[in-house]
Amino acid sequence: MSVFVLGCHRSGTSLLATILRRAILGDKDSSRLGPDIPRSADNKHGHAESESLMLLNEHLLSIAGASWHQPYLLRPDWEEKDTLAHLSSLRSRLDYHLSTQQWIDKDPRLCLTRDAVAHILLTDIPAIAILRHPVEVAQSLYLRNGFAPAKSLLIWLLYNYHLYNCSSSLPHYTLLHADLVSTDLEHRNSCSVLLEDFLQQTFPQNSTSLSSQISACLDRGLLHCNAGSTHQLGLDAATTQFFNALWQDIGTEVRQHQGRALATAFSAALPQGLSHLLPGQRTPVYGHHIAHQRECLERRLQQTENALHTTQIKAQDLEQTLQGMRSSRLYRLSQAGRRLWRRLWRPRVGADHS
Known part of the structure; x- marks a missing residue:
């Protein structure tokens, strides 16, 4: 020990x-x-x-x-x-x-x-x-x-x-x-x-x-x-x-x-x-330590804000990409194909099981 x-x-x-x-x-x-x-x-x-x-x-x-x-x-x-x-x-x-x-x-x-x-x-x-x-x-x-x-x-x-x-x-x-x-x-x-x-x-x-x-x-x-x-x-x-x-x-x-x-x-x-x-004006004895701590906290806050801003930009880019995909012809055709599959295939599957 x-x-x-x-x-x-x-x-x-x-x-x-x-x-x-x-x-x-x-x-x-x-x-x-x-x-x-x-x-x-x-x-x-x-x-x-x-x-x-x-x-x-x-x-x-x-x-x-x-x-x-x-x-x-x-x-x-x-x-x-x-x-x-x-x-x-x-x-x-x-x-x-x-x-x-x-x-x-x-x-x-x-x-x-x-x-x-x-x-x-x-x-x-x-x-x-x-x-x-x-x-x-x-x-x-x-x-x-x-x-x-x-x-x-x-x-x-x-x-x-x-x-x-x-x-x-x-x-x-x-x-x-x-x-x-x-x-x-x-x-x-x-x-x-x-x-x-x-x-x-x-x-x-x-x-x-x-x-x-x-x-x-x-x-x-x-x-x-x-x-x-x-x-x-x-x-x-x-x-x-x-x-x-x-x-x-x-x-x-x-x-x-x-x-x-x-x-x-x-x-x-x-x-x-x-x-x-x-008391009073004697607080600056430790003023530089308080200032250092404030600088560290402000730096960490700025880093957090920068990271948040970067994440928000990435989220916006992903949202735009998703909207573009939804507006594309291929996406619309795939959606139409899925609806057609639901109408034609699912009833047959149920009939086969019966």
């Missing part, structure tokens, strides 16, 4: 992917998927993310006129004919994934590209997701990339909205970053139980003593994703209150119902979140 780890940037996906890899593969590296992204100052223990998957997702986002830090608002139509043909041509980029039976990989960009990757791999890979408080994600993105608070919160909101509203199956389980790194053993143990259950479903042949392996991984100093920063983002009170209330609802939903209603929660929060983050 294979597994994708999903979640927004700076949400603990590297931590979770490392835990799962060590629980299943022990201390083996991920060479079976090709080289991983090199370690960096912000992820000293490694990203647990294959370079081939990351580069593919960057290409897919560029097709949609987006990037990892400027996600699209409107989901691309990955099932459009020309797009599907292009996705098929990209299959060789994931040769390691296609030729290996057992692997665990992650890339936050999968929140946006998972439907396209499913077309490339010809299967819907089982997934597990991790969520982190939006303000903590914004703090971490500020420290690593220098992003403004509104931009960071937009990334968090759009990533998680698309994660739970894509065409692919929902994640089997959703974890909270705060519970995974918590010093409260009850929260840590609840995460261990969920992870053990998930691994037993996806890797049944490796289902022995997983809880102890997971606990050992959690104690190996992998908490580098915990921001631990008191940097003040300077958000206005209304925006802060909105995201704190949203996170409280999400945390309750995850802990009580395992996130079954998160698609609805993020769909309902998206318009209000955008109004907080992009």
Whole structure:
């Protein structure tokens, strides 16, 4: 079996992917998927993310006129004919994934590209997701990339909205970053139980003593994703209150119902979140993405209209041909012959049977 780890940037996906890899593969590296992204100052223990998957997702986002830090608002139509043909041509980029039976990989960009990757791999890979408080994600993105608070919160909101509203199956389980790194053993143990259950479903042949392996991984100093920063983002009170209330609802939903209603929660929060983050004249921040999506839709509409016009012309030509055939002398003679046959032949056939 294979597994994708999903979640927004700076949400603990590297931590979770490392835990799962060590629980299943022990201390083996991920060479079976090709080289991983090199370690960096912000992820000293490694990203647990294959370079081939990351580069593919960057290409897919560029097709949609987006990037990892400027996600699209409107989901691309990955099932459009020309797009599907292009996705098929990209299959060789994931040769390691296609030729290996057992692997665990992650890339936050999968929140946006998972439907396209499913077309490339010809299967819907089982997934597990991790969520982190939006303000903590914004703090971490500020420290690593220098992003403004509104931009960071937009990334968090759009990533998680698309994660739970894509065409692919929902994640089997959703974890909270705060519970995974918590010093409260009850929260840590609840995460261990969920992870053990998930691994037993996806890797049944490796289902022995997983809880102890997971606990050992959690104690190996992998908490580098915990921001631990008191940097003040300077958000206005209304925006802060909105995201704190949203996170409280999400945390309750995850802990009580395992996130079954998160698609609805993020769909309902998206318009209000955008109004907080992009008020008035600030909407052009994503204006070029909206324009790109509009161009794609207008191009597809024009193609459809052209195809309809061509079909109408062909139908008119066929109608004219049919009318010409009906007005021809041969057609009239054939029709007269049929009427004569009905009058002369059918009564004889009935008489013979009698």
